[in-house]
Amino acid sequence: MHLLDTLGAPSAISVSALSAYLKELLETNDILQNIWVHGEVSNCKTYPSGHCYFTLKEGEAQISCVFFKFARLRTSAPPLRDGMALAVNGRVSFYERDGKLQLYVESVTPLGEGALFQRFEQLKEQLAAEGLFDPERKRPLPTQPAVIGIVTSPQAAALRDMVRTLRNRYPLVRVILSPALVQGEEAPGSIAAALDRLNEHGEADVIIVGRGGGSIEELWAFNEEVVARAIAHSRIPVISGVGHETDFTIADFVADHRASTPTGAATVAVPDIQSWLDDVQEKQQQLQILMQDHLADRTEQLLYAQRELERVSPRNLIVQRQQLLDDCVERLQTYMQYNLSLRTERLRGVALQLHSLSPLLTIARGYAVLRRDEDQQIITSSQQVQPGDALTVQVQDGQIPVEVRSFAKETAGK
């Protein structure tokens, strides 16, 4: 522990743990658990136990293989010899004791002492050199194909698989089968001719060429040059779907798109109808929103115009004049009222003043007004009268007739 710490590797795991992890990693990979591998046998040793150990080599690479007795007997495999070309089927795992990767063989298919395999490699090299596998030659598949051409055998289960897939995913398409033999000596020519016929007919938007799984010999037609060339010069894009996931044929290299199985080919050939249904629904909503927006815009424009119209309407002028008139009437009334009350107040003031100046009040305090009966002249001075003049004294509540007998003149300043 201390040592590990000083080495700066506190989380190091044991070799057993690493081996177990590697083993698990390999054994949980589906592809590695059922794979076909081709190559040449070398270092082949069969032990008394009946188990056979050998190395499969191809090019600069090699892998250790174990062919257990029970697997050999079950598949009645031929005895293996160094130099044999084989396609082996099995699973890849990690052999912990020796710390190496091994292929645990379940069955083997001899490749005719390598003859077929050599042809495969030669043709592959030749076509690659001609540029037939170049990525820039690959054409895009149509996104909305209307017609799917299929080159396969009318009897093949693969055809039914493909049609079922197409029906489920995208029943809008029309399928045109161009029948071909997909196995046997005549198969390559038949497949090529079927491809040519679809091109001549010209309606297909994309072509699937394929067949279901089988032995390497059964799939061999798809490794033939005539098929490869027919695919290469097809004007219509070609999808290959041959055998199982791990099978690779020359046709796969030339095709515009390689699918691992016929079903896989049908899947990539067409879109999923559900995505179209979703898309159409989305378009419908988009239409509704756009229309609502349009109507909302128009309504707003209309309301604006309405307000503008109201603003310049002659009715406004009438209302304005009416208001002016009402104002005038009100002002008139106000001033009239004011004038009236002003006069009332003034009148009351004058009346009060008049009252205060009235001689009656003075008379009431004991003063009297003296008038000469003859000319009704008010007597304010003794010089105005002569003895014998008839006068009238006016007091608060009546008049007293009197006569002047004599008078005495008061001297000024007294």
Place this chain on the structure above:
Amino acid sequence: MREMNVDGLTFEDAYERLEGAIASLQDGKIPLDQALQRYQEGMQLTQYCNELLQKAELSVQQLQVDDTGESLIVAPLDLE
């Protein structure tokens, strides 16, 4: 408003026209009567597309060389 005839259009054509209807509605300057017409057309097309998608039946045919050996013919193929 004029009724558009969508019957007989392929899905692809109908879909293209649907996209056209949307595009013209996206142009805010289109007159109202035309907008309404395009809208109605679009709704009709979505319905038509939906129907096509839901009712579609895959048809399977076989390509053959005719008796004279000179021309190609397609004939229905029954896989059942």
